[in-house]
Amino acid sequence: MSNVLIVHAHPEAQSLTGSLKNLAVETLTAQGHQVQVSDLYAMHWKAVADAADFPQRKNANRLRYASESGNAFATGTQPADVVAEQQKLLWADAVILTFPLWWFSAPAILKGWVERVYAHGFAYGIGPHGGERWGDRYGEGALAGRRAMVVVSIGGREPHYSERGVNGRLDEILWPIQHGQLFYPGMDVMPPFPIYQSDRLSEERWVEVAAAFKVRMENLFTDTPIPYRTQNGGHYDGQQVLKPGLGSGETGLRIHLAQQGDPVENLDSAEPPPTALARA
Amino acid sequence: MSNVLIVHAHPEAQSLTGSLKNLAVETLTAQGHQVQVSDLYAMHWKAVADAADFPQRKNANRLRYASESGNAFATGTQPADVVAEQQKLLWADAVILTFPLWWFSAPAILKGWVERVYAHGFAYGIGPHGGERWGDRYGEGALAGRRAMVVVSIGGREPHYSERGVNGRLDEILWPIQHGQLFYPGMDVMPPFPIYQSDRLSEERWVEVAAAFKVRMENLFTDTPIPYRTQNGGHYDGQQVLKPGLGSGETGLRIHLAQQGDPVENLDSAEPPPTALARA
Numbered sequence: 001m002s003n004v005l006i007v008h009a010h011p012e013a014q015s016l017t018g019s020l021k022n023l024a025v026e027t028l029t030a031q032g033h034q035v036q037v038s039d040l041y042a043m044h045w046k047a048v049a050d051a052a053d054f055p056q057r058k059n060a061n062r063l064r065y066a067s068e069s070g071n072a073f074a075t076g077t078q079p080a081d082v083v084a085e086q087q088k089l090l091w092a093d094a095v096i097l098t099f100p101l102w103w104f105s106a107p108a109i110l111k112g113w114v115e116r117v118y119a120h121g122f123a124y125g126i127g128p129h130g131g132e133r134w135g136d137r138y139g140e141g142a143l144a145g146r147r148a149m150v151v152v153s154i155g156g157r158e159p160h161y162s163e164r165g166v167n168g169r170l171d172e173i174l175w176p177i178q179h180g181q182l183f184y185p186g187m188d189v190m191p192p193f194p195i196y197q198s199d200r201l202s203e204e205r206w207v208e209v210a211a212a213f214k215v216r217m218e219n220l221f222t223d224t225p226i227p228y229r230t231q232n233g234g235h236y237d238g239q240q241v242l243k244p245g246l247g248s249g250e251t252g253l254r255i256h257l258a259q260q261g262d263p264v265e266n267l268d269s270a271e272p273p274p275t276a277l278a279r280a
Numbered sequence: 281m282s283n284v285l286i287v288h289a290h291p292e293a294q295s296l297t298g299s300l301k302n303l304a305v306e307t308l309t310a311q312g313h314q315v316q317v318s319d320l321y322a323m324h325w326k327a328v329a330d331a332a333d334f335p336q337r338k339n340a341n342r343l344r345y346a347s348e349s350g351n352a353f354a355t356g357t358q359p360a361d362v363v364a365e366q367q368k369l370l371w372a373d374a375v376i377l378t379f380p381l382w383w384f385s386a387p388a389i390l391k392g393w394v395e396r397v398y399a400h401g402f403a404y405g406i407g408p409h410g411g412e413r414w415g416d417r418y419g420e421g422a423l424a425g426r427r428a429m430v431v432v433s434i435g436g437r438e439p440h441y442s443e444r445g446v447n448g449r450l451d452e453i454l455w456p457i458q459h460g461q462l463f464y465p466g467m468d469v470m471p472p473f474p475i476y477q478s479d480r481l482s483e484e485r486w487v488e489v490a491a492a493f494k495v496r497m498e499n500l501f502t503d504t505p506i507p508y509r510t511q512n513g514g515h516y517d518g519q520q521v522l523k524p525g526l527g528s529g530e531t532g533l534r535i536h537l538a539q540q541g542d543p544v545e546n547l548d549s550a551e552p553p554p555t556a557l558a559r560a
Contacts, residue, residue: 011330012343047327047388050291063292064479066435103394104460105385108327112388138446155346159519166418166511166520168455168533175448176456180384199344231446239439240446252532253448 001032002221005092008039009099009110016198016206017153021098023210024151027217036088040109046081047112053079070120078119085117094147094220095187097177100198101154104173114181123185132238138179139230141186147220148187150178151213153198161196170194175253179228188225190216227258235262281312282501285372288319289379289390296478296486297433301378303490304431307497316368320389326361327392333359350400358399365397374427374500375467377457380478381434384453394461403465412518418459419510421466427500428467430458431493433478441476450474455533459508468505470496507538515542 006024010017021037028035038045046052051063058071072078078086089095099106118124123143127136136144152174154161161170171178174192182189193216195201195209216223229235229242235258237243246262247255286304290297301317308315318325326332331343338351352358358366369375379386398404403423407416416424432454434441441450451458454472462469473496475481475489496503509515509522515538517523526542527535 011345014342041328041330047392048321049382049387050321062294065291066479102329103391103398103464104456105391107329108388108392108395111383111385111391112327114383115388118383134440134446157520159521160414162519162521164522164527164535166414166516166522166536168459168536172452172533173456173460176384176453179448180453184383199346229446236446239442240437241439241442242444242446247444250531252534253452254532255444256446256448 001034002093003034003091004028004036004094004096004220005088006035006037006096006098007110007113008037009041009097009107009113011041013042015100015153016195016201017098017100017151019206019210020151020153020193020195020213023213024096024098024217027214028220031218036091038085038088038113040113043081045109045113046079046116047109049112049115053082053116065115066120066125070125073119073121079116082116082119085113086119086122089117089143089146092146094149095143095182096149096151096220097182098151099153101152101173101194104167106177118181118185132234132236133232134240136186137184137231138228139183139186140232141184144186146187147190147225148178148182149190149216149220150174150182150192152192153195155199156196158194158196161194169252172253178226179253179256183226183228189228190220190223190225229256229258229262281314282373283314283371284308284316284374284376284500285368286315286317286376286378287390287393288317289321289377289387289393291321293322295380295433296475296481297378297380297431299486299490300431300433300473300475300493303493304376304378304497307494308500311498316371318365318368318393320393323361325389325393326359326396327389329392329395333362333396345395346400346405350405353399353401359396362396362399365393366399366402369397369423369426372426374429375423375462376429376431376500377462378431379433381432381453381474384447386457398461398465412514412516413512414520415511416466417464417511418508419463419466420512421464424466426467427470427505428458428462429470429496429500430454430462430472432472433475435479436476438476441474449532452533458506459533459536463506463508469508470500470503470505509536509538509542 008021025035049065054068054072056077058068099110129135159165160167163169178189235246286301288301305315329345334348334352336357338348379390409415439445440447443449458469515526
């Protein structure tokens with residue numbers, strides 16, 4: 001059995017997003033998994049990354065957030081709420097984000113969770129930089145070996161988010177989150193679970209959505225992740241640019257998905273790199 | 281002479297982002313423009329969209345943020361900070377966002393500005409929905425006739441954000457902001473001004489960056505916008521899907537840029553639609 005962290009960002013407990021979060025807890029618990037929920041609105045999560053996060057400054061004259069977060073992480077002077085979330089992430093075998101799509105990205109409170117919890121030295125700025133390596137990221141990092149998944153309720157209609165839909169493809173809209181925030185620190189990202197026209201869901205459609213979501217939760221640890229190319233797996237050159245010949249036939253950001261016929265992965269290690277925080 | 285609103289999101293006044301904001305004010309003012317700055321950190325902007333935004337609820341039992349924001353907008357019961365920002369947007373002929381790229385999107389405080397200021401009935405949910413029209417958005421809307429521009433400082437290196445760079449192309453990373461938050465309510469979006477490796481900028485490079493930025497500010501009202509396709513200009517079908525034959529030869533989200541040889545635009549009107557707030 002495994003550990004699952006749900007990071008939930010919706011201001012209304014009775015919302016569809018809230019119902020999906022509850023169903024996730026129920027389904028995963030019934031399977032014997034341990035589940036923790038970070039309900040950001042209910043926790044009154046501090047959304048804004050600012051000087052108040054660092055009572056003991058390395059440089060009192062000028063705030064460099066990355067530098068101070070690295071210093072606080074290294075010296076054990078991080079805010080208690082940040083430490084608690086980092087420990088939950090290290091405890092987890094899978095991390096699920098549940099949120100409504102607001103203006104084509106996550107609610108500010110969830111973005112602020114990433115900004116504050118992903119300290120320098122924890123989620124980025126680790127591992128050797130040089131040659132074709134550029135740190136332990138995109139498939140490697142402190143959170144390697146974990147799974148992640150986005151569960152997102154969307155007010156608009158599905159065709160608007162389709163391959164040629166006016167809003168852009170959902171996978172491209174979610175790129176900053178799925179690739180930049182979940183895959184970056186090392187997690188394997190499962191395909192997202194979107195619910196369209198979420199504010200006019202009929203009882204009948206809820207039954208269908210809930211059934212489909214339950215299956216996704218039951219298969220969380222066996223479904224196949226999105227095959228993002230690892231940064232240090234031989235796909236990118238010393239400038240971190242995709243090597244010639246790779247990604248052919250694909251469009252846009254999908255060139256960064258591994259394809260049949262790609263060169264064999266040559267990651268230095270399949271193990272997550274050592275970090276200052278031991279895995280619980 | 282014109283009116284320019286700068287929405288600035290950085291916690292440190294001495295930052296590079298702060299210097300660019302100051303240079304924008306200086307350059308635009310010297311040209312005779314009126315400039316207002318919403319310095320979100322300095323204003324202690326409320327970043328989280330929540331029930332506290334609606335002391336007078338339409339539905340006290342269940343918070344639907346879009347519905348309550350529409351009600352508050354229509355009944356004149358919006359929070360004063362939200363009204364002030366809406367009035368600045370209506371006053372402005374151009375809107376400039378200045379921020380650091382954090383985890384491949386805008387800081388939470390700026391995302392929260394969009395969520396709270398873009399009320400239902402103000403920035404979305406306006407105009408007729410049906411047939412090939414789906415509201416006044418993407419080129420039409422309350423903010424039509426205005427220009428917008430993203431000024432973004434980025435810690436990473438330029439090749440990592442290039443056409444085939446590991447982070448994804450910058451234009452695709454900025455899509456949710458540029459297309460989804462600026463073009464959506466009607467603004468013409470200028471190409472962004474990114475500064476890479478922003479935390480190790482030498483004095484020499486600052487001189488170059490500042491000179492290039494000054495030119496961009498001087499040409500703010502004459503440079504050519506990103507040619508995003510308008511939603512109601514004949515490019516999209518009744519499902520809001522790009523019509524066959526359009527976007528050929530392009531990849532990913534760039535299929536949504538107008539091309540030579542496209543059918544002629546047939547927007548119903550070149551004028552912004554009427555809104556509840558009159559333009560100042």
